[in-house]
Amino acid sequence: MSLSRLSVTGVRNLHPVTLSPSPRINILFGANGSGKTSLLEAIHLLGMARSFRSSRAAPVIAHEQVSCTVFGQVETPSGQTRALGIARERSGELQIRIDGQSVRSAAELADALPLQLINPDSFRLLEGAPKLRRQFLDWGVFHVERRFLGAWQRLQQALRQRNSWLRHGTLDGASQAAWNRELVLASDEIDMYRQAYIQALKPAFETTLASLIQLDDLKLSYYRGWDKDRPLGEVLLGSLERDRLLGHTQAGPQRADLRIRIGQHSAADILSRGQQKLVVAALRIAQGHLLNEVKRGRCIYLVDDLPSELDAQHRGALCQLLDELECQVFVTCVDPNLLREGWRKQTPVSMFHVEHGCIEESADSPGVKA
Ligand SMILES: Nc1ncnc2c1ncn2[C@@H]1O[C@H](COP(=O)(O)OP(=O)(O)OP(=O)(O)O)[C@@H](O)[C@H]1O
Ligand SMILES: [Mg+2]
Numbered sequence: 001m002s003l004s005r006l007s008v009t010g011v012r013n014l015h016p017v018t019l020s021p022s023p024r025i026n027i028l029f030g031a032n033g034s035g036k037t038s039l040l041e042a043i044h045l046l047g048m049a050r051s052f053r054s055s056r057a058a059p060v061i062a063h064e065q066v067s068c069t070v071f072g073q074v075e076t077p078s079g080q081t082r083a084l085g086i087a088r089e090r091s092g093e094l095q096i097r098i099d100g101q102s103v104r105s106a107a108e109l110a111d112a113l114p115l116q117l118i119n120p121d122s123f124r125l126l127e128g129a130p131k132l133r134r135q136f137l138d139w140g141v142f143h144v145e146r147r148f149l150g151a152w153q154r155l156q157q158a159l160r161q162r163n164s165w166l167r168h169g170t171l172d173g174a175s176q177a178a179w180n181r182e183l184v185l186a187s188d189e190i191d192m193y194r195q196a197y198i199q200a201l202k203p204a205f206e207t208t209l210a211s212l213i214q215l216d217d218l219k220l221s222y223y224r225g226w227d228k229d230r231p232l233g234e235v236l237l238g239s240l241e242r243d244r245l246l247g248h249t250q251a252g253p254q255r256a257d258l259r260i261r262i263g264q265h266s267a268a269d270i271l272s273r274g275q276q277k278l279v280v281a282a283l284r285i286a287q288g289h290l291l292n293e294v295k296r297g298r299c300i301y302l303v304d305d306l307p308s309e310l311d312a313q314h315r316g317a318l319c320q321l322l323d324e325l326e327c328q329v330f331v332t333c334v335d336p337n338l339l340r341e342g343w344r345k346q347t348p349v350s351m352f353h354v355e356h357g358c359i360e361e362s363a364d365s366p367g368v369k370a
Helices: 036-048 106-112 130-144 148-168 173-212 232-238 240-246 273-293 312-324
Strands: 002-009 017-019 025-029 067-075 081-089 094-098 101-103 115-118 218-223 257-262 300-303 329-333 349-355 358-361
Touching (some): 002 036, 017 358, 036 081, 036 106, 036 115, 036 300, 036 329, 081 106, 094 106, 106 130, 115 273, 130 148, 130 173, 130 257, 130 273, 148 173, 148 240, 173 218, 173 232, 173 273, 232 240
Parallel strands (some): 115 300
Antiparallel strands (some): 002 067, 094 101, 218 257, 349 358
């Protein structure tokens, strides 16, 4: 996928703007506070129905505006053009349109515009709560396995039912057993999809990481959310009393995690900030490679403040990897000179200057080269 046109109105400090981005590399440069991250947020809003800084609508809407809108014309790898639009009101109301039709589920947007974000908060993927790593993992599984979403929805429903009777005890024995069965079936299915995905992700991640940085002992492993040697039904039976006391189900795919370790230690405890950024970038780029392998098209990379924390050599290596992915990329930086080089000759690169909320394509875009 690539955005061939992007219109943004009412997002943070950005003046209403329509851009025709390059299908490959787009560099947004400008002073602190000029609006670079805000443009990435607008694209994120279009693909995920929310900003990456806040899930609330208000912070992303420009002061004194009641709503923000983002439209995108998306070119698919099969040569189709799709029109995506999103409007968020200060009241919280959300409207999503795909090809002129109203759509209720953000999953359809995510399917139409797969996005990967690498930003200065990315280290949280390593040191933050398991939920972030599950989200990362499930992004990949969702995009390569069509049956995942259905299994996920069944799991959520079965979990809600079980947690409700754990708290209130208001379900008869036969219904409890039926919901337990549903919970176990959905859990096993999700675990199967996640395992298959991890098996493909691991080698892609190792190759990507090796071309960014030498970290030989770094290992990625998957915890499915319950004992790997016991069936979930048995685990749930054994933990029933504790689950009742706590009022929720402790074991299951809702507790899965990705473990990123160096020897006996968590990678987050050992690695420097720059190294963490490279590990997270390798994880996200590996996901892009896996997505490129399936027919459903490519994702768009949003890389906020690419040069920060990276020396020239690692900056160059990251640019090269992004370039080789053959995806559309939006990167931001303060100093454009740091990102002028490092792209292949044939790669179209467009540069946009962001100043006080105005965005203009820069005349010295290397994108004009033949
Ligand atoms: N809701 C809002 N309405 C209007 N302006 C806002 C709103 N929220 C934030 N801003 C302003 O938008 C400006 C742009 O912020 P943004 O994060 O996009 O800057 P940036 O170019 O990424 O800067 P940096 O280089 O420091 O990362 C900031 O000056 C901020 O104060
Ligand atoms: Mg910024």
